[in-house]
Amino acid sequence: MAAIDYDGFMKKLHDAKDCHSLAKKFVTPEAAKKFKDKKTKLGGTLAHCIKPGAQFHHLHIGIYACDPEAYVTFAEVFDKVVADYHGVPSNQPISHPAPNFGDLNNLPFNDLDPEGKYVISTRVRVGRSVDGIPFPPLINLQQVKDCEQRLVSALKTFQGDLSGQYYSLEGMDEATKNKLIDDHFLFGDPPNKILVGAGVEPDWPKGRGIFHNNSKTFLAWINEEDHIRIISMQMGGNLAEVYKRLVTAIQHIEKTVKFAHDPRLGYLTFCPSNLGTTCRASVHVKIPKVSALKNFKGIVECLGLQLRGTAGEHTESVGGVWDVSNKRRLGYSEIDALTEMANGVKLLILLEKSLE
Numbered sequence: 001m002a003a004i005d006y007d008g009f010m011k012k013l014h015d016a017k018d019c020h021s022l023a024k025k026f027v028t029p030e031a032a033k034k035f036k037d038k039k040t041k042l043g044g045t046l047a048h049c050i051k052p053g054a055q056f057h058h059l060h061i062g063i064y065a066c067d068p069e070a071y072v073t074f075a076e077v078f079d080k081v082v083a084d085y086h087g088v089p090s091n092q093p094i095s096h097p098a099p100n101f102g103d104l105n106n107l108p109f110n111d112l113d114p115e116g117k118y119v120i121s122t123r124v125r126v127g128r129s130v131d132g133i134p135f136p137p138l139i140n141l142q143q144v145k146d147c148e149q150r151l152v153s154a155l156k157t158f159q160g161d162l163s164g165q166y167y168s169l170e171g172m173d174e175a176t177k178n179k180l181i182d183d184h185f186l187f188g189d190p191p192n193k194i195l196v197g198a199g200v201e202p203d204w205p206k207g208r209g210i211f212h213n214n215s216k217t218f219l220a221w222i223n224e225e226d227h228i229r230i231i232s233m234q235m236g237g238n239l240a241e242v243y244k245r246l247v248t249a250i251q252h253i254e255k256t257v258k259f260a261h262d263p264r265l266g267y268l269t270f271c272p273s274n275l276g277t278t279c280r281a282s283v284h285v286k287i288p289k290v291s292a293l294k295n296f297k298g299i300v301e302c303l304g305l306q307l308r309g310t311a312g313e314h315t316e317s318v319g320g321v322w323d324v325s326n327k328r329r330l331g332y333s334e335i336d337a338l339t340e341m342a343n344g345v346k347l348l349i350l351l352e353k354s355l356e
């Protein structure tokens with residue numbers, strides 16, 4: 001592992017006048033001094049965690065776990081970041097329930113748009129980290145490849161509808177790659193700024209890739225931001241079908257791969273925003289009338305939902321189509337997060353109808 005300039009990265013963060021990140025707020029000069037000699041078992045320091053945030057000042061969080069253990073070793077800092085981001089009241093401890101995917105034969109939601117008029121597509125994803133393997137700031141090429149091999153072996157054991165093939169990003173032709181990205185199936189290449197800041201560039205795209213079934217309704221991203229993103233998606237609004245497929249896939253993979261999990265924080269991920277269920281359930285929904293309302297963003301927030309543009313985070317909405325998803329991931333079970341999202345999306349559609 002390359003040595004890190006601990007004081008240099010801390011100085012960059014502390015000197016950044018244009019930076020308002022949670023890293024800047026909570027990795028104070030005192031905290032930097034206190035943790036200077038502290039390391040995780042895999043050799044991670046607090047400087048590894050703030051590396052992306054020290055370089056890209058616009059980031060809201062700006063601090064990422066260098067490995068799963070960082071959440072414990074640097075708990076004094078991470079707990080403040082997690083509580084702030086996930087809205088845990090200061091008089092309450094951070095807590096997360098045991099995984100609960102609900103009764104798949106009796107889900108409290110079904111098709112969010114039976115008329116097929118509003119919801120273009122539905123997607124649910126979770127992130128998982130292979131226990132004992134570090135995250136982007138620390139992971140080396142051998143670990144990237146080991147991770148890929150273990151995950152792809154598990155993915156190749158799927159039968160029936162979920163069975164598919166793994167496509168390595170290395171050597172994928174540009175046309176195939178761009179089509180997969182444009183069709184919303186594949187992560188961005190080159191890697192995003194956070195990953196670049198964390199230092200993944202020299203090895204990228206080695207050990208990265210995508211697994212998908214024939215119909216591209218079940219996908220897995222390997223070694224992008226998280227070791228694995230497990231994704232279920234399809235056209236239309238049948239959230240129940242998408243969710244059942246996802247849960248079946250997670251439970252199958254978990255039979256052979258142990259994922260990093262913490263009783264207080266749930267599933268452990270590179271970015272603190274994904275802790276807990278790690279679940280983002282979204283629809284691409286066409287709501288031009290509601291989204292033209294002055295208080296649209298307030299309505300969405302009140303429903304516990306999050307908005308993104310049509311091509312993902314940090315993009316714009318096109319033609320009144322929005323990516324609407326659950327906002328909460330920590331402190332709620334999977335089934336509760338999905339139910340909140342389903343109810344919120346149904347209300348937005350009702351509102352759109354009332355304005356037509």
Ligand SMILES: Nc1ncnc2c1ncn2[C@@H]1O[C@H](COP(=O)(O)OP(=O)(O)OP(=O)(O)O)[C@@H](O)[C@H]1O
Pocket residue numbers: 121122123125181183184185186225233280282283284308310311312313323
């Ligand atoms: N409901 C949906 N239907 C079709 N495509 C979707 C849907 N939701 C998200 N996508 C697509 O998935 C891709 C990834 O989106 P995005 O990066 O915003 O979210 P994510 O995978 O949840 O990860 P992260 O939150 O880490 O950014 C994008 O191409 C986006 O348009």
